[in-house]
Amino acid sequence: MSELTFDHVTVRYGASTVLDEVSLTVPDGEIVGLVGESGSGKSTLAKAVVGLAPVHGGQILLDGAPILQRGRMRGRHRPVSMVFQDPFSSLDxxxxxxxxxxxxxxxxxxxxxxxxxxxxxxxxxxxxxxxxxxxxxxxxxxxxxxxxxxxxxxxxxxxxPRLVIADEITSALDVSVQGAVLNLVREMQRELGLSMLFISHNLAVVRYVASQVAVLEGGRIVEHGPTVDVLGRPQHDYTRQLLAAIPGGRPTQTTKETRA
Structure with missing residues (x-):
């Protein structure tokens, strides 16, 4: 697996700036959680990696080299794979x-x-x-x-792939089976040394799978660090608001392996 770096990435749609000079690193072999409210720019950041959103400033690097050439991946070996939110529409x-x-x-x-x-x-x-x-x-x-x-x-x-992007992969699932998928993600990270950008609006889910967390508000990262620090001792008001809006507790059925 490899290290993914967002270096002052800016994405605009018309006059609207969706991502404003976002800098973030997904280290080799780690799962980094990206959280924020709907419309904060989380999915746009994911789409920018695979060429589905236009990058107007900055660059996206994989092991120090630009990940995109002419806006699209080349060849059959795609360095980054993406898993989408809706399992009902992501398969033909x-x-x-x-x-x-x-x-x-x-x-x-x-x-x-x-x-x-x-x-x-x-x-x-x-x-x-x-x-x-x-x-x-x-x-x-x-x-x-x-x-x-x-x-x-x-x-x-x-x-x-050398890195996987998971964009809200449990949000369309019943709560009763979310834990099974999260356990699988953790298992893959351990056994394959998987590097992953794990996007979710659910802070409890991110707490369970990610070693680091970045908080995105209005297209900017306002807080970033080890999960235990960001979600345990938040420094930014927006992070505190996100935590206050979610009932305390952990994802359902994550302490035991379940099958879905």
């Missing part, structure tokens, strides 16, 4: 689970996967996210929301 309903994952598989230009090799890699990826390999033959409509989000994670890992 006409494609089987296996076909969706196969479409994203990383294959060096000099190597061609055999049919058996492709099936084996799809099975490995499904098992990595705690799904049976037999799910490869199913359509997304045959899966629960939690299972679809697991498939989305498997698909994100299929391209062998």
């Amino acid at each position: 309903p006409r494609m089987t689970v296996g076909e969706s994952i196969a479409e994203a598989l990383y294959r060096p230009r000099t190597e061609r996967l055999s049919r058996a090799g492709r099936r084996a890699e799809i099975t490995r990826l499904l098992e990595l996210v705690h799904l049976d390999g037999g799910r490869a033959a199913q359509l997304p409509g045959q899966l629960s929301g939690g299972q679809r989000q697991r498939v989305a994670l498997a698909r994100a890992l299929a391209g062998r």
Whole structure:
């Protein structure tokens, strides 16, 4: 995995500045949480990484080198993968689970996967996210929301990314299955050394998975540091307001492994 750096990144839509000189680093092998209210610019920052939002100032670097060339990723090996909020729309309903994952598989230009090799890699990826390999033959409509989000994670890992961006990946799920997905994220971070920018409006969720937290207000980062400090001893009034607006407690069913 690798280090992602936002260096004074500015994004505008017309006369509206959505992100104003945002600087943030996602260190190698860590999960950094990005929190803020709706409209604060969280998803825009994620989209800027993968070329879906225009960068008008500053730059986005991966291990010190610009991540985007001509506004889009090049080649089959995408250094950054993104998992979106809605597991019901992020997968093509006409494609089987296996076909969706196969479409994203990383294959060096000099190597061609055999049919058996492709099936084996799809099975490995499904098992990595705690799904049976037999799910490869199913359509997304045959899966629960939690299972679809697991498939989305498997698909994100299929391209062998160096970093994953998770944009509100639990907010569309029932509370009863959020914990299972969060446990999976923590497990992947431990076992794969996964680097991740984890975006959420839910501070309890971020507290559970992230080692660092950045707080975004009106397109600017107003507080950033270790999770225990930012959420335990907030220094900025906006952070205190976010904490005050959320009932105390932790994400549901995160202390035990659950299956969704």
